[in-house]
Amino acid sequence: MKPAPFSIRDRLKSFQYAWQGIVRFLRGDHNAWVHAVATVVVIILASVVPLTKTELLALVFAVGFVWVAEMFNTCIERTMDFISTEKRPEIGLIKDVAAGAVLVAAITAAIIGGIVFIPKLISA
Numbered sequence: 072m073k074p075a076p077f078s079i080r081d082r083l084k085s086f087q088y089a090w091q092g093i094v095r096f097l098r099g100d101h102n103a104w105v106h107a108v109a110t111v112v113v114i115i116l117a118s119v120v121p122l123t124k125t126e127l128l129a130l131v132f133a134v135g136f137v138w139v140a141e142m143f144n145t146c147i148e149r150t151m152d153f154i155s156t157e158k159r160p161e162i163g164l165i166k167d168v169a170a171g172a173v174l175v176a177a178i179t180a181a182i183i184g185g186i187v188f189i190p191k192l193i194s195a
């Protein structure tokens with residue numbers, strides 16, 4: 072199939088759909104609210120504790136990493152629920168692995184946050 076010609080209007084529409092996806096995720100996913108609280112805590116700490124550019128980059132990356140993991144997890148959960156509402160061990164496995172990925176991301180972010188903030192808060 073021949074790809075459609077490049078169109079700025081279509082690219083802007085895609086951006087609009089993606090933005091809509093973020094808004095729908097924030098409105099509809101309770102885990103998003105937990106991440107929002109954690110993100111606000113990181114922003115508050117980052118604005119009161121002096122940070123190097125590298126530390127700031129590590130924190131931004133860690134926070135984004137968790138949000139991306141949670142959004143993909145939500146997509147996988149919703150896809151599974153759409154495919155079948157029956158209890159199936161295969162679906163349970165897929166959902167648990169996807170949730171496990173979020174946990175890995177969250178633990179990684181917590182370790183990064185601990186490495187950056189704990190020494191500074193102790194010496195403050």
Ligand SMILES: Nc1ncnc2c1ncn2[C@@H]1O[C@H](COP(=O)(O)OP(=O)(O)OP(=O)(O)O)[C@@H](O)[C@H]1O
Nearest residue numbers: 102148155156157158159160162163164166167170
């Ligand atoms: N259709 C299914 N078949 C088998 N096991 C399922 C199914 N749906 C969910 N489970 C399992 O039940 C448990 C809870 O699933 P659920 O989707 O409610 O997770 P949750 O993290 O509590 O959801 P949410 O992110 O919406 O709060 C998980 O172990 C999951 O793997």
